[in-house]
Amino acid sequence: MERVAFLIDATGERIDCLLNPESVQVTRLAGVRHRGSASTQLTGAGRADDPLVFTGGGRTELVLDLLFDTDFAEGQVRPADVRELTRPLWLLAENSAVEHGWVRPPLVRLVWGKTWNVPGVIVAVAERFDAFTATGSPRRSWLRLKLVRVTEDADQAREGFAEELAAAQTPAVAPGAAVVAAGDGSGAADSSGVRFDLLAHDALGSPLRWRLLAEHNRITDPLAVPAGTPLAVPPLPATAGSTP
Known part of the structure; x- marks a missing residue:
């Protein structure tokens, strides 16, 4: 990010x-602010709170x-x-x-x-x-x-x-296009270090939609996706205005 x-x-x-x-x-x-006079703060006699x-x-x-x-x-x-x-x-x-x-x-x-x-x-x-x-x-x-x-x-x-x-909440990638799984900068070059939540943010407009991206690409373990893997971007559901 x-x-x-x-x-x-x-x-x-x-x-x-x-x-x-x-x-x-x-x-x-x-x-x-509390109500006060020129010399001191007023108190609310008989009140539960100050005026x-x-x-x-x-x-x-x-x-x-x-x-x-x-x-x-x-x-x-x-x-x-x-x-x-x-x-x-x-x-x-x-x-x-x-x-x-x-x-x-x-x-x-x-x-x-x-x-x-x-x-x-x-x-x-x-x-x-x-x-x-x-x-x-x-x-x-x-x-x-x-x-x-x-x-x-x-x-x-x-x-x-x-x-x-x-x-x-606006996707940066059109449905039907693809995003590439990039590493998170941890130095891993193969199957570790991919931030799936960031992929969902770019593709679907919200990191909370990572599960939708994973299911569309038939991925059962997002943590095992190798860096460089292309992923298809699914269309948003009809209730796109609300984050799942």
Whole structure:
């Protein structure tokens, strides 16, 4: 699958992450706060809960856990220090942009395959290092990054979410065509390392449809499919709008 990347709106620069996130946490905070006076918070005498003020808006936060390792870096010359790989992400949390005379972090867009395209700003970065060399240079980093989605109206948010879901469920290969079983990069050259769920994502629009792909090709053990095997793409059932 495609690796997650950040696109800087002002320059068009793309910052790729070394691997896909280990996990993604999405939090939605509604525009609600406690009602208070000029000096203190009001309490609700005789009520079960404190009185609230509904301010509208809110905040959507995404927390990504990323792994960087110099041994996984591409290219003939690998960095000796993993911070060479993570430094660009730290810079996204710096106040390097100006808007209406005020400095702010740059506007970026989180892009991951067809299903994630979120505009926002990086508000926090934390990094834990290990696998140190004899000179003290870390070779592995566990990086946690928080992105807050930028302001957009509710209609745009709903439309964007619907578009992402539709893209995730749209097959990339027409029925009757074929997909080729590719290895997962584990180094196995024969019968191991094939990601059948990714084949189903490309062929049928959802990794959860792997069983449909296997049954159509009379495969009883998807884990035993040799890399390079062509697989026929079946037509989607009549209820294609719902993932089986």
